[in-house]
Each structure stands twice: as C-alpha cells, then as structure tokens.
C-alpha cells in the first residue's frame with residue numbers, strides 16, 4: 001500500500017508515500033466531482049415531456065425534483081468524504097495511538113508526529129513525510145508507554161528496564177525511547193575471543209536493576225526456565241557439557257547434527273538460547289550463531305555478549321528482522337512455545353521457515369510436550385511444512401527438580417525442502 005517500512009536498529013520509521021496516497025485521493029475527488037455534475041445535468045434535463053399548460057405545476061415539480069437530487073448529491077458527497085477519511089487512515093496505518101488524549105508524555109507526542117522531509121518529496125522513493133512508528137498494541141498499554149516516555153531529553157535514561165520489558169511482553173514493539181543516555185559502567189574483565197566463550201562472567205559486567213537476583217551465584221540456584229537451569233555456571237554443572245555429552249536420547253550432539261548438513265554450515269539462529277551455550281559450541285566449529293533472548297529474570301543479553309556472542313533482544317511475537325532464506329541452521333527448544341495457542345506457534349514456525357534456506361536444518365531440541373495430544377498437534381504442524389525428517393526421537397525424561405514424574409520430549413532435525 002502507500003506506506004513503506006524501513007527498519008533501522010531497534011526502531012521503525014514509516015514513510016508516507018505521497019504519490020500513491022494523494023493520487024488515490026485525487027482520483028476519488030475527480031470521481032465525486034464528475035458524479036455531482038452528472039446528477040445536476042440529469043436533474044435539469046430529464047423531466048418528462050408534458051404539455052405547456054401545466055407550466056406552474058411543472059415548475060413546482062421541477063423544483064422539488066431538483067431539491068431532491070441536490071440532497072441526494074449532498075448525501076453522496078458526505079458519504080464519500082467519510083470513506084476518504086477512512087481510506088486515508090488505512091493507507092497511513094499509523095494513526096492508532098490517539099495523541100490528543102490527556103496524560104500523553106510530550107516526548108511520545110513528538111516521537112509520533114509526522115515530520116515533513118525538509119527538502120520536500122524524495123524523488124527516488126516518492127516519500128514526503130517521515131513517521132516514527134510504535135507497535136499497534138502499545139495503544140493498550142498507553143499509560144505504561146507514557147510513563148516510559150517521560151524522561152529528560154539528553155539526560156540520563158531512567159533505570160527502568162523492567163518497565164521496558166513489560167511493554168515488549170505486551171507486544172509494544174519497537175520501543176520509542178531514543179533521546180537519553182543509558183547508564184554505561186566500565187565492563188572490566190572481558191576476555192578475548194575465543195577464550196571468552198567459557199570464562200565465567202563477572203557480576204560487575206551485567207546490569208542487575210529490576211532483577212530479583214543481584215549476582216550469578218544467586219541465579220545459578222534457580223531454575224529460570226527449561227533451557228536455563230544453572231545456565232550461567234560455565235564451570236560446574238551441565239552447561240559446559242551441553243551439546244557434546246548427551247543425558248538422554250533426545251539430546252543430540254552438535255557434531256552429529258553438523259554431519260547431516262549439506263551445502264555449508266556458516267550461520268545460524270538460536271531461539272530461547274539461554275546463556276548462549278549453543279552459539280558457543282557452534283562458534284568453536286566456526287559457525288556464527290545469533291542468540292535470541294530477552295532478559296527475563298536474568299541478564300541474558302549482557303552475559304551472551306560477554307562471551308563474545310551475538311544476543312538479539314527481541315520478543316518472539318516480532319517478525320524476525322532477517323531476509324528470506326538466509327540461515328543454514330535454526331536451533332530451537334521449548335522456548336518456542338509459551339503455552340499459548342497453537343496459532344501463535346504456527347505464526348512463529350512460518351517465520352522460521354521463511355528465514356531458513358532450502359537445504360538448511362531446523363533442529364528442534366528436546367521440545368517439552370505436556371501430553372500426548374500436544375505432541376500430536378505439534379507433529380501435524382511440523383509435517384505441514386514438508387521437511388525431510390533426518391532425525392526424529394520422542395523420549396521421556398525424569399524431571400530432576402519436581403516430583404520426579406516423567407515428561408515427554410520431542411527432538412528432531414529437519415531439512416527444509418526446495419520450494420519453487
């Protein structure tokens with residue numbers, strides 16, 4: 001349609017395409033002018049042929065006919081105007097947050113305002129206006145958003161990452177805060193790559209505000225998620241054995257999976273990658289992996305970056321900021337599913353399919369299925385994509401932390417087919 005999205009960093013700028021939008025408006029205007037004139041012409045010329053004697057009666061008739069037509073035309077015009085306004089809103093698509101309501105922070109208003117390009121229409125793109133967008137769902141969290149956007153321009157950013165993350169989890173993405181300075185202490189004790197991959201990360205390197213724990217020792221005592229049980233401990237425990245030493249039949253080893261690859265294994269994407277250990281194992285094999293993570297209950301991004309790996313701070317509701325068919329490998333585990341509806345998982349799977357190249361591998365790693373039915377729905381969903389099953393293992397694991405009852409897990413390595 002008439003708006004183009006340009007993604008830069010974590011923000012989105014939308015541009016109104018002047019030509020398309022205004023030509024649609026012009027066309028509609030032209031149409032309504034022509035219909036108006038046609039109606040008028042009809043009104044003045046098409047009365048039935050009567051005898052001269054009925055002149056006054058006729059005149060009366062003519063007059064009422066004319067006024068009838070005029071009111072019809074007026075109605076037609078106001079209908080067109082309403083339709084036009086609606087069309088314009090749809091074409092622009094960003095008018096979802098009502099900035100005229102009270103309690104909207106002025107910085108948010110400024111951010112959302114349309115800015116005319118200083119040199120007029122851009123000849124290459126046809127853009128006349130620049131509009132910064134925030135996610136449509138921000139409208140539902142307008143008060144939080146306004147609170148988030150209340151800060152001193154050019155001053156220090158408020159220390160409120162938990163608020164920011166709350167907005168993201170309410171699907172308010174991308175975040176609009178731009179014009180303040182984030183607190184930035186020295187990161188002392190970073191190691192060179194590849195030593196950095198397995199060196200314990202100092203507590204001082206991470207930001208702890210808004211988190212329950214204030215150091216890694218505290219975090220390592222907690223089960224943060226299925227992917228992160230003591231995952232910040234790179235020395236003791238299981239983390240430094242993951243992907244190279246199996247605990248059960250659903251644990252595939254990284255070298256076994258890499259042996260299945262064809263046509264080169266160079267870049268990959270890991271979803272819900274905990275503390276980045278999958279990316280670290282792949283880095284040792286000269287494969288660059290981006291680890292998708294939020295900072296839920298722990299400073300995951302800081303930690304992954306300190307290991308010399310690439311953390312991507314993005315919720316899974318976001319369309320991935322990668323072009324089609326670029327990755328050789330996608331690794332995902334239970335983090336793929338947040339217990340929500342199947343449709344949500346389906347949206348995610350389609351987007352993962354989009355960014356994986358033909359011949360690339362999709363490694364679903366110990367995906368937790370609460371019950372047999374869940375496993376069957378997941379299987380049906382996977383099969384719809386027509387991938388070749390290179391490995392497919394259903395296993396039970398005894399839950400170490402809970403009552404010791406066994407749980408069903410699915411691990412699979414799939415190869416994306418060529419689709420033309």
Ligand SMILES: *[C@@H]1O[C@H](CO)[C@@H](O)[C@H](O)[C@H]1NC(C)=O
Pocket residue numbers: 045046047048049050055058059060062
């Ligand atoms: C009313 O319309 C008829 C038919 O078109 C026309 O002959 C007549 O002159 C009109 N009367 C007046 C008063 O304009």
Ligand SMILES: *[C@@H]1O[C@H](CO)[C@@H](O)[C@H](O)[C@H]1NC(C)=O
Pocket residue numbers: 284285286
């Ligand atoms: C990774 O790349 C380096 C430098 O090119 C090379 O020396 C090393 O053997 C490679 N490692 C693997 C596992 O391929």
